[in-house]
Amino acid sequence: MAIKNNQVISMQYELKVNGNLIESNLDGDSIEFVFGSGDIVPGLEARIIDMNEGESKDIKVPAIEAYGNYDENLSEIVPIEEFKGIDLQIGMILEGENENGELFKATVSDVTKENVTVDYNHPLAGNDLDFKIVINKIV
Structure with a gap:
């Protein structure tokens, strides 16, 4: 079942910027969020919509769709x-x-x-984000 708005998504992820690990919960507890609520980076949310429960995927989110260009x-x-x-x-x-x-x-x-x-820029502004995503559950 692919993701739809207002569903609760349980997800694990790894985030790298320029090959450097920024954060990861691949060996820990999943995060949960409501899809479409703006709780995660917009470019990431747009790229996981076609994912299904149990699926994993490598996703690149350009800076402009993440924390914006550096200003x-x-x-x-x-x-x-x-x-x-x-x-x-x-x-x-x-x-x-x-x-x-x-x-x-x-x-x-x-x-x-x-x-x-x-x-005042977000610390990751101006950077493309490289994610490894695992969708654990869609409710």
Whole structure:
């Protein structure tokens, strides 16, 4: 039985970017999500619709259908004084709230004596995603 909207999918996966393993649950518990609800990467969801229970597949999702292309305009230089009490490290993920109270994450990409460069792009933006997918159950 192929996947349809609003069905609960139990799935295992492995995610690689440029040949590097990012995460995997192939040796662990499946994840569950409702197909069509936007809970997984759009390009992945579009590519598993024809899969059946028990099927496995290697899937490449282009960056634009995953976390989007990298946008240099989503980087900002902020005075270091705004980070008092934080031991800033390059690669550190910061969490905050915007003016509307919405949560966001940013990655520290540079630290100088005066400024901190923060990047609001998703850490995987600009990367094609290589998945190995196993559909365990469709309900």
